[in-house]
Amino acid sequence: MPSLQIRDLPDPLHRLLQRRASAQKRSLSQQALADLEAIVGGDSRQRRQLALERIAQRWQQRPALQWEESPESLIRSDRER
Secondary structure (H helix, E strand, O other), X not given: OOOOOOOOOOHHHHXXXXXXXXXXXXXXXXXXXXXXXXXXXXXXXXXXXXXXXXXXXXXXXXXXXXXXXXXXXXHHHHHOO
C-alpha cells in the first residue's frame, strides 16, 4: 500500500489534527487519512456503490448471449458421452 509523508507541517495544523484524532479516538495517521478521504476521495462505501452501479449499467447495455444449443441439450449430450 502506498504511503505519504508530509514535511514542514505547521504547528497549529499539527495540534488541530492531534485534537481531532483524540476526539475521534484515532491515531494521528488514521485521522489524517479520514480527513483526506473526506476531502478528496469521499466515503469508500459510496465509491464502491457507484462502481457497482456503473458495472450494472454496462452489463445491461450488452446484448444477450445467443446459444446455438439449449443448456438442456448440452447437458444431455455431455451425459451421453
